[in-house]
Amino acid sequence: MQQGDVIERLREALGAEVIVLPEQFGTRQVVDWSGLPGATPRAIIRPRNTGEVAIALRICNAFRQPIVTQGGLTGLVGGANLRDGEVALSLDRMNRIVEIDCTSGTMTVEAGVPLQVVQEAALEAGLYFPLDLGARGSCMIGGNMATNAGGNRVIKYGMMREQVLGLEAVLASGEVVGALHKMIKNNSGYDLRNLLIGSEGTLGVITRAVLRLRPRPTAVATAWCALPSYEAVTMLLEAAQAGLTAGVSAFEVMWAGYYDAVLFNLPGLRAPLAERYPFYVLLESVGTDPARHAQGFEEFLARMLEAGVVGDAALAASEADALAFWAIRDAPGEYPKFIPNHAAYDVSFSIRDVGEAAKRCDMRLRDKWPDALVMIYGHLGDGNLHIVVDVPGARKTLHGEIDDVVYEVTREFHGSVSAEHGIGTKKKAYLGFTNSDANIAAMRAVKAALDPNGILNPGKIF
Structure with a gap:
């Protein structure tokens, strides 16, 4: 088959509404946030369901047409950028929350749902989805899985891999694999779920997933800590993990060079403490008993100050205070300004x-x-x-x-x-x-087994 016929074949099978041609792109973004070069796609495939993804991949595989899956395009390593002659597969129309099961503590979603929508839906149901990134409003769950996203609360809840109980994906052949299981324990053979998570769209296209939800925190304690040395930073981390009853939900360390630069260049930020220190830590703990949680957190902080582990500290007295602390840590989003x-x-x-x-x-x-x-x-x-x-x-x-x-x-x-x-x-x-x-040879062997024609996100990883 001639590659030049593939676009026509896709339009015949899926319709002009699904296969978008370059003259119809308008101002649509087609490259990620990395700043790396990316070519304009020959077409953008915008499927509405897993079945249409399967049809698209089956046709592309038959024509040896390279295809790159795109989500919110918030990546920083060029993983969703195209080379000349490739087509894009956008999951932006597969953006439905299929089910929230409060008894099982799960949410079943399509891969194009933005992370923030998942977070808000979980909270409305009285539960909590802990993955959090600065790009929460734009990034999609499928992209979070494809890159095994981490973010701010890995210390307590783990990477994206730990938030997924089951998933469905389409291989290059058009075959649908995986299962939408809701079990935490599932040792039934090779774990395709964990193989596909973190594979950057090179092994298959994740279309749906069962996400694991957690109890909604009702108490949050946040402190900005100044420390005299890196040794003190690690001492604080060890002490917090051992001494805070509800554990540590965030432990963000900033060297003085970062702190000084963002406060100097971004006038909207305010210094939580008067004196300058070599290291700063944004410490957060979440729990479910507001009164006891706050008291225990304050007592722990007092012990750290008395022991000299922490040189000085500011305790968030309100949500606004906590947001002001987090604004300093989230300043990387403002880098283009300076x-x-x-x-x-x-x-x-x-x-x-x-x-x-x-x-x-x-x-x-x-x-x-x-x-x-x-x-x-x-x-x-x-x-x-x-x-x-x-x-x-x-x-x-x-x-x-x-x-x-x-x-x-x-x-x-x-x-x-x-x-x-x-x-x-x-x-x-x-x-x-x-x-x-x-x-690396083992990785290449897996790639060759699942995508023998090399059509899925070629030129990435290897």
């Missing part, structure tokens, strides 16, 4: 190594570019570190050299070059820094 050409990194290490890895990375970057702005922060409870580098006056072509510095340090500490955004095209040259040749 560092539009920055290079950003999402890496992870063992918690023990994070402090030294950050120090080594900062030192090497400043040795090479003395005037660089280096900002470091992250979700310390899961070892996830964000490193942002801006060299004044430099163009984005410098990013490759910065990549080499950051990822070489990551390799030295046996860390991961991607903590939560995936590999896409941006990091595939560094996949071997995290994985052995044998690991």
Whole structure:
């Protein structure tokens, strides 16, 4: 079959309403947030259900037509960007909440439902969906699964992988696999669910999922803590995990370089404390007994201050106070205002190594570019570190050299070059820094078995 006939065949099978041609795109976004180049699709397939996804993939596979699945396009590694001659498969019309089962504590959804819609629907049902990202209003559940998203509350609830009980997906052949199970325990053979989660659309197209919901928190305690050293940061983390009855729901650490830069450049932010410290931690704990929860949290904080682990602290007395603390941590969304050409990194290490890895990375970057702005922060409870580098006056072509510095340090500490955004095209040259040749060969074998013609998101990961 000739590839040029595939668009006509898709339109015959699915209709002009589903197959959108380039002249109909208008201002529609077709690339992700990474800033990496992406081609215009030959067409955008906008299916309304799993059956239409299956038909589309079956036709594309027969014609050897490369196809790239797109969700909210909030990714940062080029994973949803296209190359010339490819078609896009958008799940934006598959945006229905199928069912909320309060007894089982589950929500069944289509993959195109935005994360924020899932969060709000869970709260309306008296339950809680804990995954949370800055892009919550735009990112879709399917994309969260495809990249195994993490976010702010991994320390208590785990990655996206831990929020999914069952899923349905379509393979390149058009076959529908998986099951919409509601069980936490399910050891019936190979786990296709966990294989597809984090596969970045290279093994199949996730179409529906059963999400695990949790009891809705009715008590939230939040504090902004200033600390004298990285050792004190880890001491606070250990003490909080052991001493807070309801546990830790967020533990966001910020090095002084990050804190100083965002407060200086973003006038809408306000400093929670008067004095400057080397490290800051946004500590949050959620529970279900407001009175006891607040008292226990305050008593714990007092012990940490008395012991000198925490140098100073501000306790949120209201939701507005807590939001003001979180605004400092969520400032990366404002980077385009003052560092539009920055290079950003999402890496992870063992918690023990994070402090030294950050120090080594900062030192090497400043040795090479003395005037660089280096900002470091992250979700310390899961070892996830964000490193942002801006060299004044430099163009984005410098990013490759910065990549080499950051990822070489990551390799030295046996860390991961991607903590939560995936590999896409941006990091595939560094996949071997995290994985052995044998690991990568096994991955390639799985890809070849499930997508023998290589039509699904080609050129990504490998």
